[in-house]
Amino acid sequence: MNQSQEVIQNSIPRDIALKIVSSLQVRDVCSLGSCSRFWRELCGSDSVWESLYRDRWPTRVPQIKPALMGWRECYIDKHKEMDRIATDVVQQFSCTESIDVGQYLSAIKGMCFMELGFGDVQMFFFKPKFSVLINLIGLHYCISWLGVPTAYVGEALDSCKFPKGRCVFSGGRLAGMISSFGWTGIFFVHSPWQILHWAMKR
Secondary structure: OOHHHHHHHHHOOOHHHHHHHHOOHHHHHHHHHHHOOOHHHHHHHHHHHHHHHHHOOOOOOOOOOOOOHHHHHHHHHHHHHHHHHHHHHHHOOOOEEEOOOOHHHHHHHHHOOOOOOOHHHHHHHOOOOOOOHHHHHHHHHHHHHHHOHHHHHHHHHHHOOOOOOOOOOOOOEEEOOOOOOOOOOOEEEEEHHHHHHHHHHH
């Protein structure tokens, strides 16, 4: 650590520094924690990770935290559990270009049963490298089951670098039959933005 960094650290009261850390997202907390011993200790504190846990999984907070685990370890364990659930869904639909309504709703109900949060969907489903079918499952789950406002979903798609493109029916490469949005029949989708635009118009 150079002298200027040390001066900055010494000039920040610990409680203020802790408030700064507590306002960050998990990736930023991890990045800041790698800067110095001072920030590593703050970024590893139980209060920070308890807040991150409660924000991401408000309905799955353990009644009693395991005695031998800190909140950071609890967060990592829960993240790994959600990763396994998401991976099962992704693998199930990664090699297909079509899906019937039964399979589609079964995947979403499974996600609902395990109480995946909006942060989980952003982390595990909103990836441009995945097929649009996987993106669509995550998007539909957020809007219809979690009740996330379409504006927030749009911001999430933006942050994940999804190309907006032009939404057309004839150019789609995947076909899906979806009833829970209130639409029936077969339609074509080539971008999650297409579904978001429809949802915003409803």
